[in-house]
Amino acid sequence: MSRRKWLYILPNLFTLTSILCGFYSMTLSATAQGPESLYPAALAILFGMLLDGLDGRVARLTRTQSAFGMQLDSLADVITFGAAPALLVWKWALHSLGLLGLVLAFAFVACGALRLAxxxxxxMRGAKGASAYFVGLxxxxxxxxxxxxxxxxxxxAAEAEVPALPVAGLVALISYLMVSNIRYRTFKQVRLSRRNLAILAFLLTTTAALAVRIRPSVALVxxxxxxVVLGIVEEIVFFRRRREERLLARAARADGGAALVEDDEDDTSRI
Incomplete structure (x- = not known):
């Protein structure tokens, strides 16, 4: 096999390993005997996140981006970040709610799949502004x-009871945010200016202090x-401007469609 073909396989290996992490997490969740035994299942998803962040970077570094890689990455995300966390949170808190808990866990998977689609x-359309913002969480x-x-x-877990209803509300909110039109920053267009580096240093220092002072897991929370809150706040603050942008975009698409129809009618009349 040529070196170039091996390079194409490399980022996909990262993606497949991410799927393995999600699958392993599901096996751990399925056999867990209590909330405290779900800790390894959560860690497996965390490792999957790390691998998910690397596959795209490896593809860009090796210049092996492809439509196949994009589709495989989406399938991996449905498993590792959709099905695995849904089973994890169902086993952790939602199972006590019966059918409602099952519906909410499935809603998380379904909304995640819709978000990825x-x-x-x-x-594929190359949507304007796609590099600056994600549409939906x-x-x-x-x-x-x-x-x-x-x-x-x-x-x-030994002394703290899992609050099922607040967790159910959170799962419902997050599921909605994934399929909403709320924009979340990608931070891809942030320039490494002195001001931004100072902000980054402050955030890293604060995060490290929180991790040392309390627990790394609490810092992650x-x-x-x-x-999550940043996207909601920005949507409220810039709601009017973004609504106008969406209306203008729809009008432009409608005008483009009308122009296309007119051209087709002209061609037909000439025939």
Whole structure:
């Protein structure tokens, strides 16, 4: 096999290993005997997140991006960040709610799959502004919120009871945010200016201090929650401007469609 073919396989190996992490997490969740035994299952998803963040970077570094890789990555995300966290949170808290808990766990998977399908369509269209914002909460970050909660609870599971109803409300909210039109920053267009480097240093220092002062898992909960809240706050603050942008985009698409129809009619009349 040529070196070039091996390079194409390399990023896909990262993606497949991410799927392995999700599958392993599901086996651990399925056989868990109590909330405290779910800690390894949550860690497996966390490792899957790390691998998911690497496969795209490896593909860009080796210049082996492909439509196949994009589709495989989406399938991996449905398993590792959709099905695995849904089973994890169902086993952790939602199972006590009976049918409602099962419906909410499935809703998380379904909304994640819809979110990924929309993302792929926007990527193929080359949607304007796609590099600056995600449309809807990305599924890895949605999974990160749930996983961080399980990790934070895991060390104190012996004395802390799992609050099923608040967790159910959170799962419903996160599921909605994934399929919503709320924009979340990708931070891809952030320039490494002195000001931005100072902000980054402050955030890293604060995160490290939180991790040392309390627990790393609690720091993860805070970071994930802040990102979720940031998108909601920005949507409220810039609601009017973004609504106008969406209306203008729809009008432009409608005008383009009308122009196409007119051209077709002219061609038909000439015939």
């Amino acid at each position: 929309r993302f792929n369509v926007l990527e 990305p599924i890895p970050l949605a999974a990160g919120v749930l996983v961080s909660l399980v990790l934070a609870h895991g060390r104190s 805070i970071i994930a929650s802040l990102y």
